Every structure is written in structure tokens, then in C-alpha cells.
Amino acid sequence: MAQTKLTDDKGELKSGRTIADELATKQREISISEFFLKNRHLLGFDNNKKSLLTAVKEAVDNSLDAAEEMKIAPELKVIIDTVGEDRYRVIVEDNGPGIVKEQVGRVFGKLLYGSKFHRLKCSRGQQGIGISAAAMYGQLTTGKPIKIWSKISPKKPAYYFELFIDTKKNEPNITKQEEIEWPEKEHGIKLEIEMEAKYGKGKQSVDDYLKQVAIANPHAHIVYITPEKEIMEFPSVTKQMPKEPKEIKPHPYGVELGMLIKMLKESKANTVSGFLQAEFSRVSPAVAKEICDKAMLDMKTKPSKVEVPQVEAMYKAIQTTKIMSPPTDCLIPIGEEALQKGLKKEVAAEFYTAVTRPPAVYRGNPFQIEVGLAFGGALESEELVKVMRFANRVPLLYQQGSCASYNAVVDTMWRNYGLGQSKGALPTGPALILVHMSSVWVPFTSEAKEAIASYPEITHEMKLALQECGRQLGIYIRKNIRAREQKDRVNLFEKYIPEVADALARLSGGKKESIIASMQKMLKKNMQNIIQEAMNGIEEKKEDDGKKGEEK
Amino acid sequence: MTTAKQSLEKIGKKLVDDIEKGKNPEIELPVRALSNIIYDKKTCTLTMGKNIAKRYFFNVAHAKKFMQTVEVAAISKNLLEEGKHASLRDVFYMAKRTIPNTKVNIVDEQSESDKAIEDLELISENAREMLNINANKMGSVAGKVIIEDQGDRIDWSKLGSGGWSIPSNVENIKFIKANAKYIVYMEKAAVWERLHEDKFWDKHECIIMSSQGQTTRGIRRLLQRMQEELGLPVYVLTDFDPWGIYIYSVLKYGSISLAHITEKLAVSGCKFLGITADDILKYDLKKHFIKFEENDSKRLAQISGYDWFKDNKDFQRQFRMMKEFKAKAEIQAMSARGISFISEKYLPDKIKNKDWIE
Numbered sequence: 051m052a053q054t055k056l057t058d059d060k061g062e063l064k065s066g067r068t069i070a071d072e073l074a075t076k077q078r079e080i081s082i083s084e085f086f087l088k089n090r091h092l093l094g095f096d097n098n099k100k101s102l103l104t105a106v107k108e109a110v111d112n113s114l115d116a117a118e119e120m121k122i123a124p125e126l127k128v129i130i131d132t133v134g135e136d137r138y139r140v141i142v143e144d145n146g147p148g149i150v151k152e153q154v155g156r157v158f159g160k161l162l163y164g165s166k167f168h169r170l171k172c173s174r175g176q177q178g179i180g181i182s183a184a185a186m187y188g189q190l191t192t193g194k195p196i197k198i199w200s201k202i203s204p205k206k207p208a209y210y211f212e213l214f215i216d217t218k219k220n221e222p223n224i225t226k227q228e229e230i231e232w233p234e235k236e237h238g239i240k241l242e243i244e245m246e247a248k249y250g251k252g253k254q255s256v257d258d259y260l261k262q263v264a265i266a267n268p269h270a271h272i273v274y275i276t277p278e279k280e281i282m283e284f285p286s287v288t289k290q291m292p293k294e295p296k297e298i299k300p301h302p303y304g305v306e307l308g309m310l311i312k313m314l315k316e317s318k319a320n321t322v323s324g325f326l327q328a329e330f331s332r333v334s335p336a337v338a339k340e341i342c343d344k345a346m347l348d349m350k351t352k353p354s355k356v357e358v359p360q361v362e363a364m365y366k367a368i369q370t371t372k373i374m375s376p377p378t379d380c381l382i383p384i385g386e387e388a389l390q391k392g393l394k395k396e397v398a399a400e401f402y403t404a405v406t407r408p409p410a411v412y413r414g415n416p417f418q419i420e421v422g423l424a425f426g427g428a429l430e431s432e433e434l435v436k437v438m439r440f441a442n443r444v445p446l447l448y449q450q451g452s453c454a455s456y457n458a459v460v461d462t463m464w465r466n467y468g469l470g471q472s473k474g475a476l477p478t479g480p481a482l483i484l485v486h487m488s489s490v491w492v493p494f495t496s497e498a499k500e501a502i503a504s505y506p507e508i509t510h511e512m513k514l515a516l517q518e519c520g521r522q523l524g525i526y527i528r529k530n531i532r533a534r535e536q537k538d539r540v541n542l543f544e545k546y547i548p549e550v551a552d553a554l555a556r557l558s559g560g561k562k563e564s565i566i567a568s569m570q571k572m573l574k575k576n577m578q579n580i581i582q583e584a585m586n587g588i589e590e591k592k593e594d595d596g597k598k599g600e601e602k
Numbered sequence: 603m604t605t606a607k608q609s610l611e612k613i614g615k616k617l618v619d620d621i622e623k624g625k626n627p628e629i630e631l632p633v634r635a636l637s638n639i640i641y642d643k644k645t646c647t648l649t650m651g652k653n654i655a656k657r658y659f660f661n662v663a664h665a666k667k668f669m670q671t672v673e674v675a676a677i678s679k680n681l682l683e684e685g686k687h688a689s690l691r692d693v694f695y696m697a698k699r700t701i702p703n704t705k706v707n708i709v710d711e712q713s714e715s716d717k718a719i720e721d722l723e724l725i726s727e728n729a730r731e732m733l734n735i736n737a738n739k740m741g742s743v744a745g746k747v748i749i750e751d752q753g754d755r756i757d758w759s760k761l762g763s764g765g766w767s768i769p770s771n772v773e774n775i776k777f778i779k780a781n782a783k784y785i786v787y788m789e790k791a792a793v794w795e796r797l798h799e800d801k802f803w804d805k806h807e808c809i810i811m812s813s814q815g816q817t818t819r820g821i822r823r824l825l826q827r828m829q830e831e832l833g834l835p836v837y838v839l840t841d842f843d844p845w846g847i848y849i850y851s852v853l854k855y856g857s858i859s860l861a862h863i864t865e866k867l868a869v870s871g872c873k874f875l876g877i878t879a880d881d882i883l884k885y886d887l888k889k890h891f892i893k894f895e896e897n898d899s900k901r902l903a904q905i906s907g908y909d910w911f912k913d914n915k916d917f918q919r920q921f922r923m924m925k926e927f928k929a930k931a932e933i934q935a936m937s938a939r940g941i942s943f944i945s946e947k948y949l950p951d952k953i954k955n956k957d958w959i960e
Contacts, residue, residue: 539662545704550659550669553676554621557614568621569659576626576660 084217087190093183094448094498099254101187102130102138102247103447104498106256108180109142109241110263111444114270115174116146116239121294123286124270130249130256132277137192138247140184143240148202151209151227158185158196158241159215159222174444184243186215191246195225199240201232208232249277254447260284261396262438262445265422266384266486268392287391292382292443298490299331301376302341302368304414311361317353322364325353332374341367378409378416381488384443389422389484397482399424401530403522405515412507417489419508421515425523426531429480435459435469437476439502440486446500453501455485458512467520468527481523485512543573606733607682609726610675617672629657629671631724632862639861641909647868648856648910650724666706670718671725673697673708678722681734689736689770690716720859729863730819736770741821742791743768744798745809746781758809765798768811770820772827780832785809786875786949787817787825789840789849793933793944800945806953809834817853819860822867825853829871836872837958839949842882843930844901847920850874854960855910873958876948879923880957882931885948890938891929898930916959 090096094104106128117124124144131139149157160182185196201208212226251257260274264284269291272284305313319325326338333341342349344367347360356364384392389404404422411417429436439446439455450456456476464470464477471477493503502508547569548562555562613629620627631654632638638651659668677696681688688696694712701708709715723730730736742765747758751769755778758766786808788794794812797803803810809828813821828834838853840846854872856864882888894902905911906921924930936944952958 536662542704542706543660543665545701545706546659546665546669549701549708550672553669553672554614554618556676557610557672557679558618559611560614560618565618565621568624572621572624572626572660575624 087186087217090183090187092497093180094500095183095187098136098246098248099250100448101245102140102249103254103256103259104180105140105184105187105243105245105247106130106142107259107444108184109140109243110260110272111174112181113142113144113146113239114263114267114443117144117270118292118294120147121291123289123291124267124272126270126272127274128256128260128272129275130277132249133244136246136248137244138249138277139242139244140247141240141242143199143238145236145238148200148237148239150202151200151211154198154200154209154211155213155222155224158182158198158211159213159224160220174442181241182215184245185213186217188243188245189214192244194244197242199230199232199235201235201237204236208235257282259445259447262440262447263443265392265396265438265484266389266440266443266445268384268388268395285395287395288388290385290388292384295382296380298377298380298416299329301332301411301414301416302326302330302371302373303411304491305330305365305368307362307365310365311358314353314356314361319353321350322347322353322356323349331376337371337373340371343367344370375411376414376416378411378418380490381409381416381418382442383418383420383488384486386420389420389486393422393424393482393484397424398428399480399482400426401523401526403519403526405518407511407515410507410511412493412505415489415491415493417487417492417508417511419511419515420484420486420488421512421519422484422486423519423523424482425526426480429482431480432478434476434478435481435483438482438484440484441492441494441499441502442488443486444499446502448498449495449501452495454504454508455487455502455512457504458509458516459483459485461509462513462516462520464520467524468531469523483516483519485516487512540577544570547573605682606726606728607679609728610679610682610733613675613725614672614679626658626660627668628659629668629725630654631657631721634720634724634859634861636858639858641855646855646870646910647864648858648861649864650861667718667721670697670709670714671721674715674718675722675726678719678733678735685734687734687736690719693719693735724862729866731771731773737818737820740818741768741811741813742766742794742798743809743811743824745785745803746807747809748778748780750776750778759804763795763798765794768813768818768820768824770818772820772824775824775827777828777831780809780828780834781807782809782832782834783807784953785811785825785828785834785836787821787836787838787853787872788812788933789846790814790933793839796937796941797945797949800942802945802949806950817849819867822853822869825869825872826867829869836869837875837953838872839875839933840877841930841932842877842879842887842924844898844905844924846877847874847917848901848905851905851908851910873960874917875952875958877931877933877936878959879920879927881948881952882927885936885939887931887935887938888927888929890931890935891927892931894928894930899925899928920959 095101110126110128113126114124122145127143129141131141133139158181188194188196195212195214198211199208207229208231210228210230211224214223214225216223257276260272264270264272268288269286271286274282276282313329314325317325317329319328322342323335323338326333326341327335339349341364345360345363347356347364383406386404386406390402393402402424405420407419409416409418437450437456437459439453446453460474460476469477469479469481487502487508493505495501495503547566551562551565551569554560554565617627632650633653633655638653640649640651642649657664657668657671659665674693674697677693691712694709694715697709697715699708700706719730719735722733726733743758744761744765745758749756751774756766791812791814794810797810811821811825825836829836838850840849853869856868860867902921902924906918911917936948
């Protein structure tokens with residue numbers, strides 16, 4: 051090796067410095083912003099089309115959360131404007147509480163800053179990376195700052211900001227800040243990001259995303275203006291606001307060893323027992339005692355004094371201690387009625403159903419699964435059904451294949467419920483399936499928050515909800531669709547008769563009109579029998595399907 | 603003797619009669635499926651069994667097929683009346699139209715009208731050619747043979763690079779003179795062109811013949827006539843795959859869908875020359891294998907279970923080896939050993955050594 055020539059046996063350079071010394075000169079802290087600059091795909095900025103969607107998504111998520119925190123129905127305006135080739139301006143305006151001027155810089159110009167990371171509650175955003183990453187992406191591709199208008203009360207002045215992100219220091223660099231007039235606004239935020247992007251229609255487009263947002267948030271009113279100046283309005287169809295998200299403390303079952311070490315170190319509690327009761331949900335003095343006893347740890351030890359081997363013992367003790375499930379009143383499902391309303395207003399179908407499962411728990415985190423289903427009407431009948439996936443009301447558009455929701459749909463036996471399905475594939479038929487997971491901590495498979503990880507408890511709940519919707523669908527299909535199809539087919543006889551009569555007249559030399567008359571007479575006389583025969587045909591077919599299902 | 607036209611009229615009158623009596627009009631036809639195929643061990647051919655199916659008009663499942671059947675019957679009758687011939691494709695277009703006020707076509711694809719025509723052959727007991735419906739011409743032939751067709755004398759050795767193209771109806775062809783010891787029939791037109799360019803038929807005094815893919819009726823009938831009238835042995839050359847062996851099977855035993863006319867088509871003396879599994883090993887063709895797809899394996903399993911192959915040890919051995927290889931090979935793979943390897947070495951050796959299976 052080339053390197054061996056420069057060093058002696060002890061790994062020292064000829065100059066007397068060690069390799070480690072040499073490397074040390076190159077080792078320095080990497081700022082989070084720099085890291086994400088190099089790994090922007092982790093945040094959903096892999097390509098131009100996706101970047102546009104991600105920017106809109108982050109802004110819309112924040113706006114909806116903000117309005118709901120104020121307990122008012124969200125009113126959103128989304129505008130995408132063409133600036134030049136592959137360059138767009140994203141403008142999102144809300145009626146939320148606004149942001150006080152001292153905080154604007156940090157909220158939009160610093161990564162991993164926000165109110166949501168340090169708490170466990172059902173909100174759309176989780177980590178506080180999103181919107182500042184969008185701002186940084188804009189800055190990186192166009193050199194333009196993010197522009198922000200903020201107003202916190204009709205009685206207070208509004209402010210306008212332009213700011214850049216210092217990617218080395220992960221600090222905002224405000225280049226403009228001024229008081230402005232914004233009379234038509236009571237309170238809220240408007241932001242504008244110019245970025246390199248690509249606008250498209252169809253799957254994974256901004257149009258599709260906002261439509262899905264409208265379905266899962268029937269209480270929100272969204273106005274959207276496309277780059278083609280087309281105005282799309284998604285009205286609100288319910289006055290019922292989602293209930294206020296409650297914060298909960300983590301449950302001991304969900305904590306990882308490293309996290310436990312960190313929490314102990316940072317704790318202000320005087321004793322381990324106090325620490326356990328204060329930092330976790332469902333830990334009573336008795337439970338705290340049981341954990342400490344099992345870990346052979348004195349309950350009165352100061353948390354910061356607990357050595358790592360003892361933390362490990364504590365961690366093991368937690369797993370074997372019976373602890374009550376976490377509270378579930380912190381979950382905010384959309385609700386069966388609202389979900390159906392949301393589907394009805396955006397999807398033209400003829401049958402709708404929705405199921406909200408009771409809350410359940412995975413790794414100490416409470417969660418709740420909901421499934422909505424629309425069938426028939428204008429939906430495509432020959433194609434694979436469309437699956438809409440949501441996490442805390444946010445549509446997930448990418449990485450469908452690795453998402454627990456998608457896999458639960460694929461693993462459900464839809465043939466039993468009247469849809470077609472090949473092995474290992476989505477069902478086919480004129481249907482749309484929506485799966486929503488509400489949780490204080492949705493286990494995403496990556497930072498870009500695109501797919502839900504397949505914990506067995508989650509998959510199980512999803513399947514139960516899908517099956518319940520499937521049963522409703524099956525009842526509907528059997529009652530209505532098949533009967534109508536058969537009737538249509540019987541009606542076809544009337545159309546076939548002239549054709550057959552014509553051919554028979556040519557063949558036999560007989561008169562076409564008299565053949566038609568005789569055939570129509572027969573049809574009238576036997577209509578009931580023919581329909582009955584056709585229906586028997588279905589019953590037999592249904593039994594066959596049932597058997598096939600059993601064999602599998 | 604009733605003519606084709608009369609038999610079609612008879613069918614029409616019977617159905618009108620049913621209707622006027624208030625009886626659900628029905629057409630009877632033999633079941634055209636493997637379950638109703640009998641392998642006759644004496645003649646070594648496939649024939650149709652006695653299972654009869656009834657097709658009614660007033661039945662949701664039958665109505666459309668019923669309509670298609672009477673439609674092609676009427677088309678055929680018009681052709682007979684006008685003394686004209688139509689191809690299968692022509693008939694498809696003559697039948698294809700949308701029924702007024704519906705989205706339903708009488709036929710959507712040619713396979714539907716083709717099937718209706720095959721049914722009509724069974725119902726009317728007339729071969730397609732007698733109904734004035736012809737298949738497309740698809741094959742070529744060359745050799746030192748002189749024939750007469752519609753008054754023209756044709757010398758198969760003097761037709762340039764294309765050879766004589768075999769018509770779909772060969773009933774009226776007369777053999778004037780034939781100077782050949784055997785016939786090589788091959789699955790691939792490209793291989794035929796190779797042999798023709800190398801003047802294989804001249805050097806070895808034989809006839810070479812091909813079609814593209816499945817063998818048409820015209821070719822089967824012509825082979826049968828040459829075997830019987832000229833007394834020539836027929837050697838079959840196909841790809842090494844289940845589909846190739848089935849081409850041989852159809853030639854020798856008849857096909858499942860046309861079992862009703864097997865006696866007019868079967869070339870019962872034909873021999874399977876290759877490509878065999880042994881050829882693959884002998885000529886080191888394994889490196890040109892194409893991996894089996896799922897449907898190849900399925901087809902192989904089907905074919906090896908057919909009655910007429912079940913007790914044939916030589917073929918079962920081929921099937922076993924093919925199954926082990928899990929791969930197929932094309933005839934053209936031999937070009938890897940030289941462009942004229944097939945005409946200069948492979949075929950002469952195989953025929954000289956009587957290296958075939960039957």
C-alpha cells in the first residue's frame with residue numbers, strides 16, 4: 051500500500067505526527083443544514099417535480115396545524131406561479147395565529163427548530179425540518195430568499211421578512227424586515243418561495259395532493275390556483291372541527307435504550323422513581339418501584355447518577371413489567387361520517403363506506419386506523435384500485451410499495467368482496483381505498499415521511515378495518531351491481547333478436563319480420579325464466595369463488 | 603349428395619322452425635375440447651368423441667355465440683351463392699359491426715369469428731374450404747417437382763428465391779413429375795430460406811417446405827397428399843421447445859380443435875427429426891439456451907400428458923430432458939457453428955443415420 055511508505059510501524063508519519071493528528075485537522079462539525087444540503091433526497095427534494103410537491107406539502111401541513119391550534123376552520127390559499135422555465139413561485143397563505151416577529155427567523159431559517167419535535171401529539175408536522183428545508187431548497191436553486199408576511203392580531207401591525215439560511219451555522223440571515231399594512235388580514239401567515247421545479251398533472255402532482263388533503267380534511271376550505279391560472283376550490287363540508295390534539299408523555303414500552311440514557315441525564319427529577327413518574331405516562335409509584343426493584347436499583351438514586359449498565363437493567367425491567375396501555379384520548383380520527391363526507395365531495399362514486407377502528411397501541415404509542423372506500427360511478431372499472439394513504443391527515447404520495455397501508459390492502463382477499471385481484475397485487479375494479487393512521491408518533495420508514503413502517507399491530511388493525519369495509523362493499527355489490535349487470539344482459543336479447551333474425555332469414559329464405567315477431571313473443575313469455583336462470587348462474591359462481599377463497 | 607349450400611339452408615330452416623313452434627332455438631355441436639378427443643391407437647390419429655353440446659339463443663351465456671354462428675353461416679351462404687371465396691380475415695370484417703343502440707359488436711376479434719367458422723364446419727359437416735372460406739397463405743415449398751394448378755404448370759425448382767407459395771386450398775393440385783427422396787418440413791421460414799439459398803433440395807434430391815409457426819391446413823393437406831400419392835417420407839424440423847413438438851404432434855396426429863377433419867389432414871408417417879435434446883448435447887448448443895418461462899413449463903407438462911405421447915418412450919425421454927434443462931433452443935442456434943452448418947452437416951447426418959423419433 052502506498053500509505054505504508056510514509057509511516058513507520060507505530061502509525062506515525064515521518065514528520066512525527068500521527069495519522070489521527072492529520073485527520074483531526076480535517077474533522078469538524080457538520081452543520082445540520084450542510085448535511086441536508088448534501089442529502090436533500092432524505093427530505094423529499096430529489097427531483098424537480100417532487101420538490102414542488104414537497105414545498106407545497108410542508109407549507110400546507112403547517113398552515114392546517116396552525117389554524118387548528120387556534121380552533122378555527124382552516125382557510126388556505128395555494129398559488130403556484132410560473133416564473134420561467136423550470137422555475138416556479140409557491141405561495142401559501144393561511145388564517146392561522148401568525149408568528150411573532152422575533153421568532154420568524156428561527157421558524158423559517160433554522161432546521162430542526164419548531165414546537166412539534168419535543169412533544170407527543172397528533173399533529174401533521176413532526177420534526178420541524180420541512181418548511182425551512184423548502185426555503186433552503188429555494189435559496190439553493192434560485193439564490194432568492196424566502197418571503198414571509200405575518201400578522202398576529204388585527205390590532206397589531208403586520209411584518210414582512212426576507213431571509214436566507216446560513217447553511218454553515220444553521221442560522222437565519224434576515225436581509226429585510228419591515229412593518230407593513232395588511233388590512234384585509236386579521237391574522238395569519240403568507241409565505242413565498244421561488245424554486246427550481248417542475249409542474250405536472252396526474253399521480254403525485256400538487257393537484258392530486260391537494261385533492262387528497264381536501265378528502266381527509268373536510269373541515270378545511272382550500273383555494274388553489276394552478277400555474278395555468280385554473281382556479282380549483284375545495285369547499286369545507288363540515289363545521290365539525292377535529293378535536294384539539296392532547297399532548298401525552300411517552301409510554302415506557304416505546305422508549306429505546308439510548309433515549310432512556312439521554313432522558314436520565316437531562317432529567318431535573320431528584321430520584322429515579324420521580325423521574326419515571328414525571329417523564330412517562332402510566333407510571334404510578336407502584337410501577338416505578340417494580341421497575342427499580344427488578345433492575346436492582348435504589349429508587350432514590352439521582353437520575354444523572356445512574357450508570358449505563360444499570361440503565362440497561364432498567365430498560366430490561368420495563369419490558370417485563372406490566373404497565374397499563376397509554377391513554378388514547380389524544381388521538382384524533384377523522385371519523386366515519388366526516389370521512390364519507392370528504393370522499394363524497396371529491397370522488398364521484400355511487401357507494402361510500404368508512405370504518406374507524408378503536409384505538410390500539412404499538413411500542414407504547416397509541417394509534418388509530420381508519421379506512422374509507424368509494425365504489426362505482428365515475429371510477430375506472432378495469433384498472434387497479436387507487437389507494438390513498440394518510441398519516442395524521444397528511445396524504446402520502448411516494449413509496450407506496452413499502453408502506454404498511456398499501457401492503458395491508460394487497461394482503462386483503464378482495465375477491466371475497468366482489469373485486470378482482472391477482473395474487474400479490476392491488477384489487478381491480480371501480481374502487482378507491484383510503485387508509486388513515488392517526489398517532490402521536492407515526493413510524494415512518496424515512497425522514498421524507500413517505501411510507502408507514504409495518505409494525506404487526508398496525509398492519510393487523512389496518513386489515514381489520516379493510517375487511518370491515520370490504521364486507522360492506524360485498525353486500526352492496528351482490529345486491530345491486532350484479533343484479534343490474536344481469537338485467538343489462540337480458541336486455542341485450544332485445545338487441546340481438548333483429549341481428550339473429552336477419553341472419554336466419556338469409557339462411558332459410560324465410561321472412562325476417564315474422565321471425566322477429568316470433569322471437570319477441572318468446573322473449574316476453576320467458577323473460578322471468580331467463581332472468582332467474584341468469585341469477586342462478588351468479589349464485590353458482592359465487593359459491594365457486596367462496597371455495598377458491600377457502601383453498602387459499 | 604347435399605351441397606354445402608343446402609346444408610346451411612337446412613340449419614336455417616331448422617332454427618326458424620324451432621322459433622315458430624315457440625321452442626328455444628338450439629344448435630347441436632360436438633364438444634371441441636381435449637375431454638372429447640379420442641386417440642385412436644390403430645390409426646394413430648385424433649378423432650372427435652361423441653359428446654354433444656347444445657347452444658341456445660335464449661340463454662345469457664350462449665346468446666352471443668349463437669348470434670355469431672348464424673352470422674357466419676349467413677355470410678358463407680352468400681359466398682356460395684355468389685361463387686366467391688373469402689379469407690378468415692374477410693369474414694371477420696364482414697361480421698364485425700356494432701349492433702344498433704348498443705356498444706356491443708357482433709364480433710370484437712378475429713379469434714371469435716374463426717371459432718364460429720370452426721363450429722360451423724362441425725354443424726354443417728363441411729370443411730371450411732367447402733364453405734368458400736380460406737385461410738391465409740403462409741408457406742413456401744421448393745424441390746424438383748412439377749405440378750399443375752388451375753391449368754398452370756409450375757416447376758418448384760424454378761421459382762427464384764421465394765419458392766412456390768402454398769395456397770390454402772390444395773385439393774385440385776395435380777402432381778405431374780416428382781424427383782425427390784424425402785420431404786423436410788420446418789417450423790421457421792428463415793431456416794427454409796437458408797436451405798433454399800444453399801440449394802439443399804438440389805444437392806440432396808428432396809423437397810423443402812415451411813410455414814411460419816403453426817402449420818396451416820393447406821400445408822398439412824399438401825404434405826399428406828405428397829406422402830400418400832408420391833410415397834415420400836416426411837421429416838419435421840422444429841425448435842427445441844414444447845411448442846415445436848406440438849407442431850409435429852398436430853402434423854402427425856391431428857389437432858384438438860380440428861379433430862373432426864383429421865382424416866383429411868394427418869400426415870401419419872411423419873418423423874420428428876429435431877432439434878432433439880441429444881442434438882443439443884452433441885452439437886454443444888447449451889450455451890444458446892433460452893430459459894423457460896412459466897408458460898413453457900406449463901405447456902411441457904400438458905403435452906407430456908397427452909394420450910398419444912404418454913406411452914411413447916422416446917418422446918417421454920425428450921420431455922424429461924427438456925424439463926431438466928428448463929430451457930429451449932431455436933433451430934437458428936445452429937448458425938453459431940457456421941451459417942451453412944445446418945444444410946451441410948446437421949441435416950445430411952441426421953437423415954443418413956436415420957436419427958429421428960416417431
